[in-house]
Amino acid sequence: MASERLYHDDPYTTSFRARIAASGEHAGRPAVELEATCFYPEGGGQLGDRGTLGGARVVDVQVTEEGRIWHVLDGADAPSGEVDAELDWARRFDHMQQHTGQHVLSAAFERLVDAPTLSSTLGEERSVIEVALAGADWQLVGRVEEAANRVVWEDRPVALHWVEPEDVGRFQLRKAPAVAGRIRVVEIPDWDASACGGTHVRRSGEVGSIKVIRWEKVRGNVRFEFLCGARALHDHAWRTEALVEAARRRTLKDRDVIAQLERAAAERDELRKGLAALTARLIETEARERVGVPPQGVAGFDARRPREEVRLLALKSLEAGAPWVALGAAGPDPCLMVGRAKPLAADLRTLLPGLLERAQGKGGGSPDLVQVAALDGGKAEEAWRWAVEAVRQAVGES
């Protein structure tokens, strides 16, 4: 039998006497059904309640297609008979704020920019509405927020109506009802009327505030993430702290932080470019010195040298006339490279099995240059030692 839903007409009751109607399981966890319950089961984009039943903790509340509401328990002995029930009110009130705020915000999007809400999800930490809009910017969001919050400040009543199908026309519903038969209409006068089975605050002022914090385009619509009530305050708190601290540490005005970040990033990019050019010149000089006159093969292993530099040194050495190179580094990326001058015919890929076996890594390359990423610095060095002899043999030096 379907459980009676007391929260429909009174979402403010936090404790009640509960009569257990049935004990069973829901999705493999112990659960009980009550004759009548104040616990909201997950549905309509709103999460289920938590609380206690007798001594047992209610960790989830779910409703079946037949309307049976299962209070999922944390595994303790299932209560029976009549017990005291207590809702986690902080959690429920938070959901009521988010849910009512969602109605107000969705109506604002519809009234200001003619953009209907296609779906909504009220999560543990963040809530989202998907709105039929091509795009958004902070200015549009600001206008919508301003209008929505004005409805909050006006502290309008949030009225509940049970409406027979033939009377539904009395209300200008924002969205056609999803269920047939008698429906529950949640009305904020001169602002919004929605068919909804969720829990809401009794006056819009209790929503506290409504703040959109980000948005993204999805499926040709825009999905807005928003916070209401205490969530909005807590979000405001850490964002303010982050911005004010960032500005204070760099001795800036709050409003200059973004411009300063951009400047710093541009400067860093310029420095990186300059450093790369300088490194390339140094490596070219190093390559010429190592190759010498007449040109010799180049063997070298560094404790620390970025892979890109090892590669550049190998290429520049070959360019400077080295008949062969065998270079490596223990870190930061343990690696080695073996190359030979183009006119020589040896196919260095024949060295790969021997290199990979010693380096215990991955590698590949062309007939004139092979590269290997080693398991660690020790393996890289071991493979490199072997490579020096192997490449000399390959090019016919020994």
Ligand SMILES: [Zn+2]
């Ligand atoms: Zn609702």
